[in-house]
Amino acid sequence: MTLRPPRYDIDAIIDGYSQGYFLMADDDGDNLGWYASRQRTLIPLDQRFRYPTSLRRALNQNRFRVGINQAFQAVVEGCADRDTTWISDELKQVYWELYQTGWAYSFETWQGNELAGGVLGLAIGGAFIGESMFFRISEGSKVAMVKLVEHLRQRHFILFDAQMMNPHLARFGAYIVPERDYKSLLKVALAQNCTFL
Numbered sequence: 782m783t784l785r786p787p788r789y790d791i792d793a794i795i796d797g798y799s800q801g802y803f804l805m806a807d808d809d810g811d812n813l814g815w816y817a818s819r820q821r822t823l824i825p826l827d828q829r830f831r832y833p834t835s836l837r838r839a840l841n842q843n844r845f846r847v848g849i850n851q852a853f854q855a856v857v858e859g860c861a862d863r864d865t866t867w868i869s870d871e872l873k874q875v876y877w878e879l880y881q882t883g884w885a886y887s888f889e890t891w892q893g894n895e896l897a898g899g900v901l902g903l904a905i906g907g908a909f910i911g912e913s914m915f916f917r918i919s920e921g922s923k924v925a926m927v928k929l930v931e932h933l934r935q936r937h938f939i940l941f942d943a944q945m946m947n948p949h950l951a952r953f954g955a956y957i958v959p960e961r962d963y964k965s966l967l968k969v970a971l972a973q974n975c976t977f978l
Contacts (some may be wrong), residue, residue, distance in 0.1 A: 789875055791882050798903060798910055799971055801964045803944060806869035813871045821963040822955050824911070824926075824941040826934055831954045832927050839920045840927060845890040845897055847928045849978065853880050856887035856899040860913035868913065876912075879903060886977050888932065890918075890925045897921030900929050907973025908940040909933055926953055936977060940970035 794804070802815040824830065839845065857876050861868035868876075879885035889899040898921025902911040909929075916922035930953075933941055943950050946957055958966070 789878050791878060791884070794875065794879065795884060795903075795905060799905060799967070801960065801967055803910070803912075804872060804875065805867040806872050807867075808865065811869070813869060813875070817960065818945065819960050820946075820957045821960065822943040822946040822950060822957055823963075823966075824930065824943050824950065825954050825956065826930060826938065826941055829954045829956070830930050831952075832923065833952050836920060836923050836927065839924055845892055845921065845924045847925070847932075848889045848891055850880070850887055851889055851891075852896050852899075853877075853885075853887040855896055856889060856901050856915070859896070859899065859915035859917065860901050862915070876901065885912075888925055888929045890921045890928070892918055892921075898923075898925050900925050904938075904975070904977035906971040907938045907975040908942060908967055908970035909938050909977070910942045911944065936975050937973065938970070938975050939973060940966055942967070 797815055802817050804813060805816050806813050857868065857873050861873065876885050884903050884905065886904055887899050887901055890897040895918065897918035898914070898916030900911055900914040902909050914922045914925065930941065943955055946955060
C-alpha cells in the first residue's frame with residue numbers, strides 16, 4: 782500500500798461516525814460509502830460481558846502481551862486479508878489518516894515479536910467503534926477482545942460498538958439494539974470525555 786498525503790475531510794468522517802454511520806467499500810472494492818444498519822451489535826462493558834471458558838487458559842498463562850498502535854498498518858492489513866473484504870485500499874488510507882489524527886487505534890496481541898491478532902477501531906468521546914478484528918495465532922483476536930474490554934472499562938468508555946453480529950461476537954455476550962436505541966446510546970457516549978491512551 783502506498784501512503785498518500787492527507788486528502789480526506791477527517792472532521793466530516795468523524796461527524797459521520799458520530800451520527801451512527803460507518804464506512805465500507807462495495808464488494809468490488811471500488812466505491813467507498815456510508816452505511817447505516819437498522820440494528821447495531823454492542824459488546825457489553827458491564828457484567829454481561831463474558832468469554833469462552835476455553836479462553837481462560839490462554840489468559841491465565843499470559844501467553845500474549847498487548848500493545849496499542851505498535852503495528853497499526855499491519856492490523857489494518859490483517860483485517861483486510863480475507864476472501865471477501867470491505868476494507869479497500871481507499872479505506873486503508875482513510876484509516877491511516879484517522880490514525881495520524883488520533884482517532885483510529887489498533888489494539889494488538891503479541892506472542893514474542895510476532896503479531897498474534899488485533900482489533901481496529903475508532904475512539905470518539907466515550908464510544909469505541911470496532912471496525913474489524915483478525916488473528917494470525919490461535920486465540921490472538923479473542924485475547925485482544927478481552928483485554929480491550931478491560932482497557933475500555935479502565936478508561937471509562939461506556940459504548941463498544943461492534944456494528945454487526947456474528948457467532949464469534951455472540952460468545953462474548955454481544956447483543957443487538959435497534960438503530961434508534963443505538964443512536965441514543967451513542968449520543969450519551971459522545972458526550973463523555975474519554976481518552977483511549
